Amino acid sequence: MSxxxxxxxxxxxGFIVWWFWLSRPRAHAAGAAPVTVVVADGVYTxxxxxxxxxxxxxxxxxxxxxxxxxxxxxxxDLQLSxxxxxxxxxxxxxxxxxxxxxVFTCEMRMYRGSVVAK
Ligand SMILES: [Cu+2]
Numbered sequence: 001m002s003x004x005x006x007x008x009x010x011x012x013x014g015f016i017v018w019w020f021w022l023s024r025p026r027a028h029a030a031g032a033a034p035v036t037v038v039v040a041d042g043v044y045t046x047x048x049x050x051x052x053x054x055x056x057x058x059x060x061x062x063x064x065x066x067x068x069x070x071x072x073x074x075x076x077d078l079q080l081s082x083x084x085x086x087x088x089x090x091x092x093x094x095x096x097x098x099x100x101x102x103v104f105t106c107e108m109r110m111y112r113g114s115v116v117a118k
Pocket of ligand 1: 068070107108109
């Protein structure tokens with residue numbers, strides 16, 4: 001009988017561990033929905049994206065501008081760049097390392113946007 005109670009105790013402890021340590025990161029991931037950024041007519045929309053420092057962020061670029069100008073998006077401070085397909089969403093994953101403003105531009109710096117991390 002006491003063995004059964006011990007077993008239940010272990011199962012309960014396991015459940016508590018799962019609840020507190022393992023279930024939380026999943027809840028976080030579910031909260032981090034991609035932010036769609038439309039690339040058209042020389043502007044990123046939205047051009048300012050708020051984020052949390054240290055937390056992963058997905059920017060889903062939707063390039064509608066077929067001109068060469070819009071082809072690349074460059075995050076200078078994060079040493080990150082991507083080539084955007086035309087008319088198809090393209091996800092850029094990044095994590096702002098610290099609070100601050102992280103500017104992103106096209107290659108010619110005509111398109112401009114920023115991620116503001118708090
Ligand atoms: Cu450009």
